[in-house]
Amino acid sequence: MPTTERGTTSGRRLAHPAVAEIRLEAVLHALADPVRLRIVRDLADGHADMACIAFDLPVSKSTTTHHFKVLREAGVIRQHYEGTSRMSRLREDDLEARFPGLLTAVLEGARRSAGSVSPSPSPSPSA
Template sequence: MTTALPSRRVLPHPARDEIRLESVLHALSDPVRMRIVSELADAEAALSCSYFDLPVTKSTTTHHFRVLRESGVIQQVYEGTAKMNGLRRGDLDALFPGLLDALLVAARRQAARDAQS
């Protein structure tokens, strides 16, 4: 008797050597996507899409996650019905040393300036 294995939905991701600087910078140029990346960096763990409270519609949220995944900034995997998101920090740090940390610091400084306005 054979037992059917549960089907796993696999999402396409670029391999490390396919990640391009211009794609990463484009993905991180949007404030909503930068917010997602900042929250993932702070969490240091994979978070489900439903964790994020974003000021956009569900379809726009899906678009932002797809841009981040297709650029190589995040890894998405299904765990049951939840789509889990993790930062590809190792890949980004290997390809572009210091870039992610510099952008995260800059985004936090800008948020602090905006809060004072």
Template sequence: MLPEPAPPEIRLEAVLHALADPVRLLIVRALADGHQEMSCIAFDLPVTKSTTTHHFRVLREAGVIRQHRRGTSRMSTLRRDDLAALFPGLLDSVLTGAARQALRLPRH
């Protein structure tokens, strides 16, 4: 496993910061859409590889996702249970709001 905060160390402001970025929100939405685990290269993101790495690191260090290596791939999973226990309803509200916004606004 790659370094990540233990549940008691996850801070609300770090989670909100991580979820505030449109690219990171795309990653979280993809993981929440029924994917238990995805490799970093499976995401179709509108940024460079180095920027993608940065976004995954921010999400991991905030406690939003968990990552581990499988061969040469980094596999990512959403820490839904940890976030729900710490901040009940937060992730579901953010995901619902993001889905509604995607219907209203064109993707940039």
């Protein structure tokens, strides 16, 4: 059963799975989406405790909310309220304890993929 945490000022609670409840399938599903992977990369790149509105995502607010919920329920991020802002933090230590090396490998692959440039199409042979 997921645990809940109380926000520091608002008293609103958000459910998070305990470390032992984090499932590999849920983590992989959460990380398979490009928008969610971008959120995780941003958090991993030193932006701990980022407000959801701080992410510049190419989707609507309601879709953004959905992506954060999927990440939270999978155990990839932890969220809490600070005033009216929902703050997000990557659960690096929890994921490392549960699935050693997984997050590091996924993030490294994502960084390589983001940095790669698609090769130019080869010119078609003349007929």
